[in-house]
Amino acid sequence: MTTIDIPAGSLFGLGNLPYGVFSIDGDSPRVGVRVGDSVVDLAAALGDDVFAAPSLNPFMAQGYDRWVAVRERIRELVSGEIPDGAVHPVAQVSLHLPIEVADYVDFYASEHHASNVGRLFRPDAEPLLPNWKHLPVGYHGRSGTVLVSGTDIVRPSGQRKAPADPAPVFGPSTRLDIEAELGFIVGAGTPRNTPISPDAFPRHVFGAVLLNDWSARDIQAWEYVPLGPHLGKSFATSISPWVVPILALEAARIPLPGQTDPEPLPYLRESAPWGLDIDLVVEWNGEEVARPPFREMYWSPAQMLAHLTVNGASSRTGDLYGSGTISGPEKHQRGAFLELSWGGKEPLTVKGEERTFLLDGDEVVITGSAPGADGARIGFGEVRGRVLPAS
Amino acid sequence: MTTIDIPAGSLFGLGNLPYGVFSIDGDSPRVGVRVGDSVVDLAAALGDDVFAAPSLNPFMAQGYDRWVAVRERIRELVSGEIPDGAVHPVAQVSLHLPIEVADYVDFYASEHHASNVGRLFRPDAEPLLPNWKHLPVGYHGRSGTVLVSGTDIVRPSGQRKAPADPAPVFGPSTRLDIEAELGFIVGAGTPRNTPISPDAFPRHVFGAVLLNDWSARDIQAWEYVPLGPHLGKSFATSISPWVVPILALEAARIPLPGQTDPEPLPYLRESAPWGLDIDLVVEWNGEEVARPPFREMYWSPAQMLAHLTVNGASSRTGDLYGSGTISGPEKHQRGAFLELSWGGKEPLTVKGEERTFLLDGDEVVITGSAPGADGARIGFGEVRGRVLPAS
Numbered sequence: 001m002t003t004i005d006i007p008a009g010s011l012f013g014l015g016n017l018p019y020g021v022f023s024i025d026g027d028s029p030r031v032g033v034r035v036g037d038s039v040v041d042l043a044a045a046l047g048d049d050v051f052a053a054p055s056l057n058p059f060m061a062q063g064y065d066r067w068v069a070v071r072e073r074i075r076e077l078v079s080g081e082i083p084d085g086a087v088h089p090v091a092q093v094s095l096h097l098p099i100e101v102a103d104y105v106d107f108y109a110s111e112h113h114a115s116n117v118g119r120l121f122r123p124d125a126e127p128l129l130p131n132w133k134h135l136p137v138g139y140h141g142r143s144g145t146v147l148v149s150g151t152d153i154v155r156p157s158g159q160r161k162a163p164a165d166p167a168p169v170f171g172p173s174t175r176l177d178i179e180a181e182l183g184f185i186v187g188a189g190t191p192r193n194t195p196i197s198p199d200a201f202p203r204h205v206f207g208a209v210l211l212n213d214w215s216a217r218d219i220q221a222w223e224y225v226p227l228g229p230h231l232g233k234s235f236a237t238s239i240s241p242w243v244v245p246i247l248a249l250e251a252a253r254i255p256l257p258g259q260t261d262p263e264p265l266p267y268l269r270e271s272a273p274w275g276l277d278i279d280l281v282v283e284w285n286g287e288e289v290a291r292p293p294f295r296e297m298y299w300s301p302a303q304m305l306a307h308l309t310v311n312g313a314s315s316r317t318g319d320l321y322g323s324g325t326i327s328g329p330e331k332h333q334r335g336a337f338l339e340l341s342w343g344g345k346e347p348l349t350v351k352g353e354e355r356t357f358l359l360d361g362d363e364v365v366i367t368g369s370a371p372g373a374d375g376a377r378i379g380f381g382e383v384r385g386r387v388l389p390a391s
Numbered sequence: 392m393t394t395i396d397i398p399a400g401s402l403f404g405l406g407n408l409p410y411g412v413f414s415i416d417g418d419s420p421r422v423g424v425r426v427g428d429s430v431v432d433l434a435a436a437l438g439d440d441v442f443a444a445p446s447l448n449p450f451m452a453q454g455y456d457r458w459v460a461v462r463e464r465i466r467e468l469v470s471g472e473i474p475d476g477a478v479h480p481v482a483q484v485s486l487h488l489p490i491e492v493a494d495y496v497d498f499y500a501s502e503h504h505a506s507n508v509g510r511l512f513r514p515d516a517e518p519l520l521p522n523w524k525h526l527p528v529g530y531h532g533r534s535g536t537v538l539v540s541g542t543d544i545v546r547p548s549g550q551r552k553a554p555a556d557p558a559p560v561f562g563p564s565t566r567l568d569i570e571a572e573l574g575f576i577v578g579a580g581t582p583r584n585t586p587i588s589p590d591a592f593p594r595h596v597f598g599a600v601l602l603n604d605w606s607a608r609d610i611q612a613w614e615y616v617p618l619g620p621h622l623g624k625s626f627a628t629s630i631s632p633w634v635v636p637i638l639a640l641e642a643a644r645i646p647l648p649g650q651t652d653p654e655p656l657p658y659l660r661e662s663a664p665w666g667l668d669i670d671l672v673v674e675w676n677g678e679e680v681a682r683p684p685f686r687e688m689y690w691s692p693a694q695m696l697a698h699l700t701v702n703g704a705s706s707r708t709g710d711l712y713g714s715g716t717i718s719g720p721e722k723h724q725r726g727a728f729l730e731l732s733w734g735g736k737e738p739l740t741v742k743g744e745e746r747t748f749l750l751d752g753d754e755v756v757i758t759g760s761a762p763g764a765d766g767a768r769i770g771f772g773e774v775r776g777r778v779l780p781a782s
Binding site: 158222224 | 493494499521525526528529530531533535545547548549550552561584607610613615616617618619620621622625653656658698699702703704705710782
């Protein structure tokens with residue numbers, strides 16, 4: 001038997017307990033929980049085969065009451081003695097995509113991001129389109145290209161055409177970008193025609209991850225009218241391997257910063273707000289370039305899910321939805337290079353070099369943390385990706 | 392033992408042999424093939440458990456050579472004697488969603504449809520946007536709300552705002568519409584960074600279905616800028632239960648009607664065209680209101696798949712992509728009520744009544760057929776749906 005020593009200041013203390021899928025030495029992937037710098041094998045420690053699955057989906061499908069009970073059981077377990085074979089140093093495991101992704105939706109819920117993009121793309125008009133403050137604008141993305149942190153990103157090829165070009169050309173994207181986001185995972189879905197109110201959010205959404213919505217801005221700009229982004233986004237979306245339970249985010253809840261003019265329609269109103277005080281940090285080749293604040297988001301993740309289901313759409317275990325790029329009011333708080341470099345016109349300095357969009361070999365790491373229940377901060381780990389040349 | 396009698400003029404002769412998933416008396420759903428007015432239970436008839444699955448996915452994942460071999464084997468089998476228990480009258484079986492849908496993409500590949508919509512939504516501008524003849528415009532839809540024919544459609548609720556309204560209102564859609572399309576199903580996918588050329592289409596795409604992309608035009612019009620349709624489309628997409636193999640469509644291949652000005656970029660060029668001579672018929676409450684011709688489509692399904700994967704996006708068994716509304720040059724060939732009623736301004740007469748969009752209780756049936764290999768026509772069956780009041 002062994003006990004787990006949680007280092008002082010760890011972002012993975014008892015107030016966090018994020019779930020992931022891991023393997024050792026090529027064995028079958030299975031569900032684990034992270035405690036300090038250790039991973040606890042839940043199938044071995046709890047003797048429950050639902051955790052021997054290669055994704056969190058079977059456990060998530062068991063529903064809210066079970067999520068609460070297992071979290072309590074894990075808290076007891078890791079405070080006592082655990083069989084030796086059920087505990088592994090996190091440095092010795094491989095981490096996998098934690099969920100089998102059902103539908104993937106990406107929102108556009110930061111007023112600062114949407115306004116910046118509006119100013120860049122439509123300089124002579126109001127930055128926000130008329131619908132923006134009435135509903136969380138979003139679109140479906142490609143579930144099959146959601147990847148776990150650490151997966152290399154091959155530069156996508158596609159069509160692009162600058163306004164002055166006579167015709168489109170085909171080739172590798174020259175404006176490859178990131179979008180620093182949070183992703184939310186539906187654990188317990190709903191059948192058709194049973195909308196989920198904002199207040200029911202924690203009974204349906206199991207947890208949150210960091211998300212990088214890699215974006216080829218040149219492909220996107222040419223293709224996106226009138227049906228939205230497609231190839232410019234569908235090559236890769238990366239998520240962090242640890243799923244932070246919504247149950248761990250109670251201390252991070254804060255009011256939303258806006259929504260008084262206009263007030264949202266009743267189906268989008270929360271009786272207690274689901275703004276979240278989560279700090280992200282974006283590093284480009286090891287240098288911090290942005291610190292996007294989730295607390296500045298206009299729409300909450302509870303409102304996003306309410307909107308997503310209000311038309312009668314069913315939801316499923318494994319549905320993933322992203323917040324959209326997180327940007328704050330300050331320049332240093334912008335979560336995409338498009339905004340940080342103001343469309344490429346204002347390069348930033350990274351490791352002494354002037355940079356706008358991603359070059360081959362670049363690496364981006366996004367981390368995140370939030371206040372936890374007992375005063376200690378809790379961490380989201382990281383979502384990391386390196387750019388390989390076009391194939 | 393029994394022999395199958397194929398009625399003269401049947402659209403389900405030996406040149407068709409579409410696959411579906413059926414059950415009898417509440418038994419487990421399994422894969423069958425339709426021959427005349429009979430369904431052959433393939434697990435029972437061929438003694439192969441891949442057909443005992445509740446979807447076509449395991450069989451489709453076996454790949455092209457296997458699709459060819461099984462088709463040959465079935466042709467032999469149904470030309471001879473079959474065990475009694477393996478043959479059922481089609482009227483006595485329940486038909487299910489034939490595939491487990493992975494990613495769902497909907498294109499916009501009819502020039503007549505895109506031009507009509509452009510004229511309706513942007514009356515003072517060129518009807519086609521600049522990118523339209525350079526790439527097949529498309530967007531991702533909601534996989535989890537793809538339904539089999541016969542499933543009732545509850546009228547969706549959502550936000551809408553006409554240009555003259557001071558603020559958006561919430562309520563049941565008042566402009567519920569259909570889109571008559573074909574859907575194509577990827578049987579054998581590809582890993583990331585291995586684009587599928589148009590000529591490789593039949594090695595990857597297993598078959599085709601009829602598809603009705605139910606659309607709430609009022610919700611769509613208010614929400615869709617700048618990221619495309621979302622709630623206006625995500626409540627339901629219906630497909631026909633019989634998957635017509637691409638192998639059965641060889642005699643339906645025809646040249647595409649356009650693509651000379653401009654010529655497509657090389658990655659979209661076909662060495663032999665995949666235009667398809669398929670006729671659809673749309674019935675509204677039992678009265679024929681349109682006859683959309685797939686032969687008039689600008690982009691082929693092979694080009695759609697090539698575009699979808701050219702950025703390095705992976706594809707999976709069960710991916711479904713729709714053609715977009717099929718409309719021809721004549722008024723009677725328009726595959727959506729939006730176009731048939733010219734945005735609601737020119738009602739059509741259905742069963743003696745003036746109609747524009749769908750009312751509760753309305754039923755829409757789309758059928759389709761094509762030339763088959765031996766001179767006989769082959770059928771797609773039908774996709775049927777009835778509108779229930781908002782819940």
